Structure formats: C-alpha cells, structure tokens
Amino acid sequence: MSIGSSIEVTPIPQQPNSRRNLGAVATNLDVNNLSAEDWDVIRNALYEHSVLVLKDQAHATPKAQYELTQRFDPQSENYGHGKTLDAKRSILHPDLKTIPHQPQVQVIGNGFVEEFEGLKNIQLKHPHHKTFHKTAIPEEEDLDFTRFYRWHIDAALYDLQPPRVTSLMAVKVPKGRTQTLRYDDGTGDEMAVPLGTTAFASGYTMYDILSEEDKEFVRTTKVEYAAHPYIWMSGAKSLSTGLGLVSDGLEIPKSDLPPIDESKVLVLPMCWKNPVTGQLALQVHPSAVEKLHLKDGTVIDDLKKVREIVYKLQRPGIAPELVYAHDWEEGDMVLFNNQGVIHSVVGAFAPDEVRIFRQCNLASSAAPEGP
Template identity: 35%
Template sequence: MVIATMVETTEAEAAPGLHLLPAKEAFTLPHAEKSTGRIQLIEHAKGSKVDFGALVYGIDLNNFTDADFEFISDALHKHKLLVFKEQPGMLRPQQQYRLTSSFDPDEKTGGFAHGKDPFLVHHNGLDIYGIPKRPAIPEQPQVHILGRGPLGDDHYGFPPGFEIQGVDHHEFHLPPHISEEDREAGASRFYQWHFDGSLYNIPPPRVGCLLAVQTPKGPNVTVQWDDGTGTQMSIPPGSTAMVAGSRALALLDDTTRKIVMHSRIEYAPHAFVWMSTAHSTRLGHLIETEGLEVPLDKLPAWSDDKVCIYPMVWTNPKTGEKSLQVHGQGAFKLYLKDSPDGPETIVTDLKEVRAFMHKLMRPALEPENIYAHHHHEKDVILWYNRALWHSITEFPKSYGSRVMHQCNVAASDHPQ
C-alpha cells in the first residue's frame, strides 16, 4: 500500500515546484439535431423544503453531443443539480473535463480552480501532481481524486494500493471532536460549507462535477450540528450535502435581505492558507475567532489587486434567479450598504464579520433545507457552483472506500 507523505498546504498555489497545465485545447462536440436526454425531478422527503435537483436519463456522458450539452446546460441552470443515471461505463477523465469546461468556452487556460498543483509522487515514468487528499489524474490533471481509502490496481497510472487520505474534522474543527467509537457507530459532521473556488486571484468555477467510482456501504449516518441546538440529520454514508443560495436568501429577514442585495465580501488573501492554522466551527460554516489565522505578513506573497471582493448575491445568467452565495470561513472584511447609492459601512473586526456571516448562513443550515445526495457508483453529479453551497460528510471507516473523480475549472470571469 502506497500512502503519499507530502505535507498538505491547503492551497496548491502556495507550494514550490509547481507544474503548469497545458493551455486549454479547442474541441468540437459531435453534432446531433436533438438530445436524447430526459429529465425527472428528484423527489425529496416529506417535509423537505428543498426545491432543486433533477435526474437525467438517456445521455451517455462518454459520448455526449452538442445537442446534449445544450440540453444539459439549460437543465442545470434551471434545476441547479443534475444526477446522470444509467451510465453504461465510468466517465472517462477526458470527457469529465470536456463536460465541465464546456460551460465556459471563454476560459482559455484550462486551469484547476485552486491553481497549480505541487509535485506529489513519481511512478512508472509518470509524474503525479496534487496533494495527498486531492491527487490529480496524470492524463487529465484538471480531474482530481477525492475521498478516502486505497485505489484499485491500475487506476489511471497510480501505484497499486495508492491510498487517498480523506479529510477529517479532527484536523480542522473546534474541539471537542466526535470520538472514534461514536464515529464508527455512525456519528458524522458536515466538514465545510462552501462553494468551490480559491477565493484569491482565480475566478470560482461555474460548475462542479463528481463521478462516483467507489462508495461506502453501510447504514445511514447521523450528522450532528454540535452547536448547542441538538440538531441532527440522518443521511446516507458518504453523501454530498447541498443547500440552495436562493433558499438562504429567502430565509433572511427583510432588513438583512435588503443589505445583502447591495453588499460585498472581501476574502482573505490565500484564504485557505490563512485559515489552515485556525479552527472551523463544528457546523463547518465559519472559522472560530481565536486569533489563530496565519498573519498576513506570513502568507505567501500576495497583492491587493488579486484579492477577491465579491457581491453577496449572485445572479443566474439564464433564469435571473438570485442566490446568497457566500463562503463564511474565508470572509475577511465586509462592505455593507442597504441601497445602491447609500452609505457604505466597512466591517474589519473578524468577530463582527463572522457574527454577520452566521446571521446569513445559519437559517439555511437546517435539515429541511439540506439535500444529502446519495452517490451510486458510475453516477455523475453536476451542480451549478454559483447557486449552491455544499459540504462533504464523514462516515465510518468500516464502510469501505469513497473514491470520487472531481473536476472544476477556473472560470473566465469573477462574479459581479
């Protein structure tokens, strides 16, 4: 069994010895007059307030056409999450990248959403890049492997038995942590509520894509909020949890909603390095204010012109729907105003910044608003990254491996 031993940096851009991805190659999708796709809305549990998600049948993603892509794009912007069922074979990394990058034809670099990957390991004449918890597939380095557990033999050139090191709330969340005994009995947490993106310099992807290669097998786990409310939720093991930013916006009181419609968030430079020495809240939506963040003058070199300042509310370009799209853990400074031409209040105290972010995020983080997607092997999920928040969830090691292929590509534009 091979376990990579390189120390994780939490943002690849900070590491030395970086490789460059080749520029994005132009490609033309096979032509068809009409898509073969069919849509079926996801049936959510009784009492659920989740209003997004659809199943897609009839499209083989290893052979999708230009008509299929138009069908997929329209469906994704409408439903925000698509689950592709009945795939005849595992989605090839090249096709996963082709699908994901087709949403942004103006993006020319073909770069991974978190920047360049550091060198990880050399095997059989192949250089493998990435970090132990997110190695890149050599033949298509925009596609990364996530999860926990050993890969099968001959997995796209990886050494036999190469083991993916899963994320663990023990390494990131504020103590006390869930005990090993309770975790094996099915106690779980949301690891980090976020949209995909580096939050510094690189525009966040328009879409995210996950292929389920291996999935854990066992009874449901119980996600614990561990925030003093006693809230918990039963979900399938290894689920990806999702919340709609539109729902989060609708749940705000009128005064707060008026503010977020005209306000912006400044994210910390090299946000994931900045937060890497701090503790997350146990719910995974904020950083605890303990003064443990990496000081700005100790971060990798950064400049003001690359700091990301995003609106709190993002607009779906096809439907016009508004979504509260925020990353609570990376928030560094707030620019608040309640009208387009009104006075602006700048909030720089991190405790106040996080109190406001909690006010925005916590109402949506209730079981009735959360969809926990149960991955099935060979299924592919595609989500609109500029309208949904998501989080991985933990599961007992005895349930087996979770191996996912993820692709998200830096966008050609920042949210406006």
C-alpha cells in the same frame, strides 16, 4: 426532454417534511457522446435545479468529464485552484491527486489505490471533522454520528475566479450504513444521511428566506476574501456546523503567508445571479471571508463580527429540511452550480473502505455576476 434529445430529467423526490428546492436526476444519456440538444437540456436542467445527477456514467472518461465541465465556461481551461494545491501548508493539499493525462481532473476519496488513471500507489484520505472542528463527536459515537465537515464553494478565492460548475464522478463507492448527522449547535437539529454523502444547500433558498431588510443588506454588500485563504485558515478551527470558523485568533499572520499581491485579493458580490433564471443566490465561502464592504463605503474588518454576520445570514439555509444529501452510487456523475450552492463533505470511513471519485472544476473566465 427536448426535441432532439432523449434525456429525461426528473426532480428528486422530497422527504415529507422537506422544504428543499434543489436536485434532479438525468437519465438516458452518454457523457462521452452528447449532442447539441443534449447539452441544452443539461445546461437548463442544471441552472433550474442547481444539482444534476447524471446516472449510469461509469464509462465516462476523464476527458469527457473535463469537456462537459468546460462547456459551462468555454474560455476557462485551468483547474479551479490553479497551482495553489502544491502549497504544502494549504488545508486542501492532502485531499487531492491530479490525473496526469487530464490535469484539470482530480482524484479524491479514501483508502489505498494501487493504480488509477496513470496514478500509482496512491493513498486517498476522506477528511474527518475531528481534524478541522474545534469540538468533535466522541470516539465511541463516531461510527453512528457525523457532521458537515466544511461548507464551501469550490474556489481558490485569491487570483482566480470561482468556477461556475463542478463535476463529481463516483468511480468506487463503499456501500453501507447510514449515519445521523448532528449540528451540535444547541438547536437539536439533526438528519439521517447516507455514509459519505455530499451535502448541498441552495444559495437561492438561502436568499429567499431572508427578511426584506437582510435581502437589501446582502444585495448591496461585497465580501473580501483573505489572501491565500487556505493557508491563512490552516491554524483555525471550525464551528460544529461546518459553517465557518471559530474566532480564536489562530489564523496565520499576513507576514507568514506567501507574498500577497493586493490586485489578486478577491472582493465579490454577496449575491450571485443565475445566468438562466436570473434568481439571486446568497453565495459566500464562510471560512475564507475576511472583510465586508457595505454600500455606504464602510468596511467591517473585525473578523469575529464579520463571521457572526455571515453566519446569521447563512445558518437558516442549512436547516435539515433544506439540505440535499446525495446517496452516491457507482456511475453517478453529479454536476452542481458552484455559483448557486454551497456543499460539504460528510461522514467518516474506515481506512480499508476504498472510495474513488473524480472531481473537475475550472477557474471562471469572469467574476460572478452580482444583482
């Protein structure tokens, strides 16, 4: 708590074997009525803890959600994926619906909703790993076991810069069972997760646990992302950990993509700097990577090799004891540092389990700052 603000910030308690260093809860606040002092507390807490859960915000309006998200980057005003969601071939197209009176805020979830924020008769679909992974958990185990769907950064990664912060608002949450999340990668790694959790992993921890040699590599390497990445990857399938794609040559060829403007292709640092603490995060969207630019000018463009390098660097950082799996309650508004964590949808809902969330992120007004 700071002078002039009543907000209480409490780090999320650790499990006994946990090594995770992210997540805090903020209480005693009202997103619709934030003072300048409240804003300072929220901003500092977010950049210190990476994921900040604002409790009891069921009354928060889409406008207040947008305004809070925008305060992290006042020059930004457009939704993080711009108009690219309209592309029917984009793998993101089925997952989002736009709120008419606040177009920077999207509705995501599961099930049929008659009316919500001016949208009528919408069918929401919670993504299931079997639609995206190369292998799937057998049907008879599907209620009890699950996987990370796709580890990612919220970002268009073509033409638009990655949003600084994403806000997720839980409007309606089906309560219920927990599931066992399996990595299914031969390690035996698994963890218990709440149904429909959102999982977060810290890019700062991911960087900190690297060897000195790998730290030097990631500090000096740049990542080139594929043009129109969500259409480009639409034919490919994911690894069982959700951390990147299998290299089976199923990406859409460049000749079949929408026109490519080379000036809009993003080449970003592999490490992004925290604006408050100065820490470095290993921050890569593993499914959208196409090439690596090394400090000596070499470009690695063998896609299979690029993915293997990125996977080796990122996989230790999603170990079960480093992942924060949020147990959603209605009225939770979760802010996360989209330039310091990667996250994944998890779990599977039955068609009649209705879940309604509001999501907001804004394309950044500047590229992420490197080392």
